[in-house]
Amino acid sequence: MISPAPLQAGDTIAIVSPAGAVRDASIVENCRILLDSWGLNVYIAPHTLTKEGYYSGSRAERISDIASCLKNNNIKAILCSYGGYGCVHLLNNFTSLIEENPKWVIGMSDCCALHAACLSKGIMSIHSPQCNHLSRFPDSIPAKMLREILFGKRPAYQSTPHPLDIHGTATGRLAGGNLSVLAALAGTGYDIFDKADILFIEDTGEQPYRIERIMYQLELAGVFSKLKGMIIGEFNGVNEDGRFGGTTYELIHNVINRYNIPTCFGFPVGHTDANMPLIEGATVTLNIEKSKTELKF
Numbered sequence: 001m002i003s004p005a006p007l008q009a010g011d012t013i014a015i016v017s018p019a020g021a022v023r024d025a026s027i028v029e030n031c032r033i034l035l036d037s038w039g040l041n042v043y044i045a046p047h048t049l050t051k052e053g054y055y056s057g058s059r060a061e062r063i064s065d066i067a068s069c070l071k072n073n074n075i076k077a078i079l080c081s082y083g084g085y086g087c088v089h090l091l092n093n094f095t096s097l098i099e100e101n102p103k104w105v106i107g108m109s110d111c112c113a114l115h116a117a118c119l120s121k122g123i124m125s126i127h128s129p130q131c132n133h134l135s136r137f138p139d140s141i142p143a144k145m146l147r148e149i150l151f152g153k154r155p156a157y158q159s160t161p162h163p164l165d166i167h168g169t170a171t172g173r174l175a176g177g178n179l180s181v182l183a184a185l186a187g188t189g190y191d192i193f194d195k196a197d198i199l200f201i202e203d204t205g206e207q208p209y210r211i212e213r214i215m216y217q218l219e220l221a222g223v224f225s226k227l228k229g230m231i232i233g234e235f236n237g238v239n240e241d242g243r244f245g246g247t248t249y250e251l252i253h254n255v256i257n258r259y260n261i262p263t264c265f266g267f268p269v270g271h272t273d274a275n276m277p278l279i280e281g282a283t284v285t286l287n288i289e290k291s292k293t294e295l296k297f
Helices: 025-037 058-069 097-100 107-120 131-136 140-150 178-184 206-222 248-256
Strands: 012-016 041-044 075-080 105-109 125-127 156-159 168-178 198-203 228-237 263-265 278-280 285-287 291-294
Touching: 012 025, 012 058, 012 278, 025 041, 025 131, 058 075, 058 097, 097 107, 105 107, 105 140, 107 168, 107 178, 107 278, 125 140, 131 140, 131 156, 168 178, 168 228, 168 278, 168 291, 178 206, 228 248, 228 285, 248 263, 263 285
Parallel strands: 012 041, 012 075, 075 105, 105 125, 168 198, 198 228, 228 263
Antiparallel strands: 125 278, 156 291, 168 285, 285 291
16 A cells, blocks of 8 residues: 655645535635644635535536646645535546545545545545534544644544444454445445455444445455454434344444454544544554553554
C-alpha cells in the first residue's frame, strides 16, 4: 500500500461534493475557516455548492471536479463535503488518476466508494468526518486526530469494552466503512472485502434484518473465514424492536461468533459525533481485552 505524502503548512486541500448536494453553504465555509487555521490553503471545487435535483451537480460536473483535483499537482488532499448517494456514478471515470498522483482522499458514508477506489489501486485514504462535523465541532477529538494524520502522525485509539466483544489480538491491513455502500460493490473491481485483514463496518438508518442479510451475504462469500479481526462501529437510526431475534449488534455477533476472530463492538466510528478517523489500507494492531480495546496504526 502507498501512503500519500504528509501535508505541510501552506499545502492546498480541496473540498469537493461527489454525491449529495450540500444543504447549508455555511458548513463548507466554516470548514474552510478550520482548515485555514491548520495552515492549509483551501480550494473549493466549482460544483461543491451547486445542486441538480438531489445531487451536487450533474454526473459530468462531479466527475470533472474530482478528476481535476486528482490531476492538479498543487492539491495534496481532497476532502468530501457530504455523502448521501451518488459516488457510484463516478467510479469508472477517474480511478486511473488515483495511482498517477496519490493524495489523501478524506470522507465517509457514501464516500466509502471513493475509499474502495483508492484501495483498488493500492493507495491509502482516510475514513473521516466530513465538512458537517468539522464545521460544527472544530475542537473535537476526531477533528484534532484528522489534523494529526494529515500532517504525518499515526494514531492510537482506545474504546470502551462491550459485552459482545470477542477477545484477542490481530494485526493486518485495515479496510471498511459504510456496510451498505461496500456490500453494493462486492464482486466488482472495487470489492474491499478481499483486501481487508481487519474489517471495520458501520451504518445508519438500516433495519436490523437488512444488516443481518448483508452479514449472511458476506459469510456465504467466504469473507469472515479470511479475516483476522473485526471492528463493529456505530449502527444508529435503527429500529431496535427485537422482531428479528435480537439487536443489530446481537445479529452481527451471531454470525461473527462462529469464526472466533477478535471483534470489538461499539467502536467510535460511523455516523456519530465521536467518529474517529481511520486510515484505510494501513497496517494496524487490534487488541481486545476485558478491560479495554486498543487500535494502533
